[in-house]
Amino acid sequence: MEVEELLCMNKGDGENSYLQNSENSQKVAAMAKPALENAVQSLFSKGFLPYQVLNVADLGCSSGSETFSVVETVIQNVKIKCKELNCQIPEFQFYLNDLTGNDFNTLFRGSSNFTEKYSDLHCFVMGSPGSFHGRLFPKNTMHLIYSSYAIQWLSKVPTLRDKEGFPLNKGKMYISDTSPPVVKEAYLAQFQEDFGFFLKCRSQEMIQNGRVFLIFHGRVSEEHTTKETCVGWEPLTEAIAELVSQGLISEEKLDSFDAPDYVPSLQEVKDIVGKEGSFEIEVLETFPIEIGDKEFWSNEEILAKDIRSFTESLVSYHFGEEIVEKLYAQLTDSWLHKKNQTREGILRILQVKRAAAVGNL
Numbered sequence: 001m002e003v004e005e006l007l008c009m010n011k012g013d014g015e016n017s018y019l020q021n022s023e024n025s026q027k028v029a030a031m032a033k034p035a036l037e038n039a040v041q042s043l044f045s046k047g048f049l050p051y052q053v054l055n056v057a058d059l060g061c062s063s064g065s066e067t068f069s070v071v072e073t074v075i076q077n078v079k080i081k082c083k084e085l086n087c088q089i090p091e092f093q094f095y096l097n098d099l100t101g102n103d104f105n106t107l108f109r110g111s112s113n114f115t116e117k118y119s120d121l122h123c124f125v126m127g128s129p130g131s132f133h134g135r136l137f138p139k140n141t142m143h144l145i146y147s148s149y150a151i152q153w154l155s156k157v158p159t160l161r162d163k164e165g166f167p168l169n170k171g172k173m174y175i176s177d178t179s180p181p182v183v184k185e186a187y188l189a190q191f192q193e194d195f196g197f198f199l200k201c202r203s204q205e206m207i208q209n210g211r212v213f214l215i216f217h218g219r220v221s222e223e224h225t226t227k228e229t230c231v232g233w234e235p236l237t238e239a240i241a242e243l244v245s246q247g248l249i250s251e252e253k254l255d256s257f258d259a260p261d262y263v264p265s266l267q268e269v270k271d272i273v274g275k276e277g278s279f280e281i282e283v284l285e286t287f288p289i290e291i292g293d294k295e296f297w298s299n300e301e302i303l304a305k306d307i308r309s310f311t312e313s314l315v316s317y318h319f320g321e322e323i324v325e326k327l328y329a330q331l332t333d334s335w336l337h338k339k340n341q342t343r344e345g346i347l348r349i350l351q352v353k354r355a356a357a358v359g360n361l
């Protein structure tokens, strides 16, 4: 099965769901809000023709509540600008995108408060299932494309086997201290291909003055295995390795699982945008953040639930549903031994504007 057919954040609103465990994403989105406000306002540049309909998309919106905060930020800032420029507020069309396995029912259940609040406006919200590693919208239609903590997901796992078919990333699930350089190169090559194509697709969909606004997890240095890059997969690998040592999971199973995820450096992102060529960078900012807060990191159960909410779909398919409870209990246990550990992360914001000429896809 392909990654894009399998991947989904945990569904519903139960204790292991993404909805109940996406506090970090909400904090991150709150930090990025002023930058998003500027992006929205920049759509109304001098001499612009008032928009009749503003088309906005959230790519990789998942089933949490954060997407509706984004919708509200857009509406509020458009209202501010329209008042300032004395022009009519446009109608809004919001496209909420995610993979087909996403829990769109839970997502749309969260929209009722929002619809009531803005009942004086013409605001339409629709689901847009499909992969952002391909075209999602018609040409020259989108004004603003937003995405938070999603573009790090690769379209597929890079090939991490040598010519004889032996695993290159033995005992690991992501780039780690013991990974040979060829593993890092394969991950980077996959990210370059995916992110380059992502930009190409978006360039076709954007209107001339449109903006793409991306929030993603980044690395501070060219080094891959610094503390801010290992959140999630590294502790999960440790938990699985423990179950391998207990004979509950085979070594071969661990060796054959690699995460379809990549944490890029600043330079890597700049290079891809420059090489692809359809967009000019307007903003590229880095924020150090402490992911969660002290309570979050010292509460191993919350931490394990958070990791579970975004890894379970892939992990249960590969390692088997019967091991899932034991595995995430082991993850909680492993963290018990690391009490008082805090982790830092790097939040990156990239805002690009469509360049004057874009090629055809």
Ligand SMILES: C[S@@+](CC[C@H](N)C(=O)[O-])C[C@H]1O[C@@H](n2cnc3c(N)ncnc32)[C@H](O)[C@@H]1O
Binding pocket: 004, 007, 008, 009, 022, 025, 026, 059, 060, 061, 062, 063, 064, 066, 097, 098, 099, 102, 130, 131, 132, 133, 147, 148, 149, 150, 153, 154, 155, 310
């Ligand atoms: C960590 S969640 C972030 C959700 C939300 N944006 C937030 O900030 O809370 C990443 C989301 O990206 C989605 N995703 C990953 N790859 C995707 C793809 N190729 N196309 C569309 N969505 C994708 C996942 O299904 C998941 O819902």
